[in-house]
Amino acid sequence: MLKKGKLKLPDRLGILVPGFEEKEEENGGSEPVFESGEELEIMEPNGVELGHKENEYEFDDLGVNDTVGDKVDAFRTRKRPDKNRSGQVSVMDVIAAEEKRSDLEHEFSQKEINLEKVKRIANKGVPDGGGLRATAWKLLLCYLSPSRDMWEKELTENRQKYAKLKEELLLSPSAYTRVRADAMISAELSREGDVAGPLKRQGISHGDHPLSVGQASAWDHYFKHTEIAEQIDRDLQRTHSDMKFFSGESSFSKKNREAMRNILLLFAKLNPAICYVQGMNEVLAPILYVFSTDTDEQNALNAEADSFSCFVRLLSDSVDHFCQQLDNSPVGILSTLSRLAKLLKENDEELWKHLEFTTQVKPQFYAFRWITLLLSQEFNFPSILRIWDSLLSNPFGVQVPIIPINF
């Protein structure tokens, strides 16, 4: 456990653990710092926001019941210490959440949005409901620009681009050839009017024949990607299998899995050096969930396209950790894990010694997953969303709050 008295965090990290200083006194040094931070506490007031229950499944999955006390109990793992509050939400907390909500709503309605202000608010947790988190995350990932007037144009363009990419890359080669041919024929028809004479044969080059095994064959790529698709499918069956949003045989969960499959497959095709790495499903899940449960109907309908762009943006910050070739480079995962060990040594040498020498439990045994998946497999879902509010609002990138770069 990190010891409070001698905890040394870089200033930047201090910014990311809101309420950290205040809690020092309140807890009287009896709790580990990570759990004592106020940051997850912010989940509780949001439970009051049942008036915003527009997407039934959203709250079902989050385990929100009729009372706030039940909601807290419904958290699946790591229940927080009670602190004599018996699950009650203090009036102050409710007021604070309401203030945050109105602050964000006000900011999002501005012609020119102050991104710094959004970061400051989001850092302390975006209130659930009303699509605030979806808009905040899109802004924080720079998917939406601060100029509100641009949003419609930007979103339309990005969504069209995604549809085009999907058409080009996710259809089987023959289907794509057909689509292209149909497009050409219809273009010719519209140019020449009624065409007399024999029907044209679709031209297939030798390299594009299904039985061709040449490296350049479109089918070769296609078969390779079928393997990847199978891997992705297997992992999607195992993604948050306790949540109706992701799991089960409902058409709703099937649609969500289909969207995730498209996004991951497209990412793999566009990034052949990285391809698909297990765990990407976990990183994508919170994004798709938040965007799909946006109360704005158009946004929810286009959640797949928006999630793709935001997933790419999010990974651009940490994609090196997924790349096997970079494992031993200064930007690879092993180097990041060494920085974590160094951070631990500085803050709690006793624990570091115990792990390093007595038990020989290296950081890669316990922290590899924390870092590559941005903590998305370590907590219950509501907490993941809350933690990501802070990670995404960090001015130095999502990895920094976990492992400061220049530490």
Add this chain to the structure above:
Amino acid sequence: MGSSSGQSSGSYDLSFKILLIGDSGVGKSSLLVSFISSSVEDLAPTIGVDFKIKQLTVGGKRLKLTIWDTAGQERFRTLTSSYYRNAQGIILVYDVTRRETFTNLSDVWTKEVDLYSTNQDCVKMLVGNKVDKDSERDVTREEGMALAEEHGWTFLECSAKTRENVVQCFEELALKIMKVPSLLEEGSTAVKRNILKQKPEHLPASSGGCCS
């Protein structure tokens, strides 16, 4: 990530390190969780490596098994290679409903073992998982037995879901390890080393064992 189950008081006679390997999705983690906690829930894919500790009594000896569960995907192999070091037992798992997971044992996994395992006498065991899906079976029991025989491995078929043969996998492997003098010696050395390191005040209170 790692967790222990059963007694953690350090009162055991032998300590063994066991490694689970095989393709992604064959049920390595499920097999481990089914053995440790008797639960059969759906598990998220393993990222990197995970480990669990289980104490049980086999052949009159109290054993502490540290079982390392590795990720199956190729990307993680360079990272997981170091886990082979000093393992006394390796369980090679395949899915009886997916033939490629079986052929990959010969094509990929035995090579990994040869390359990274530092222990010549290390006991290997072949385990065909998911026998509960009998209608989807793609690899026969005979084929499994033949492959095991070819390499001199122990062989079992099991189901992490129904728990059929799950405990037997680990018990049988432990028994085999105990029959190899060099491994037995290593197991006892690990215990001595551990006892020397433990300071009395750090000994946790002993809790009820779950399997002995």
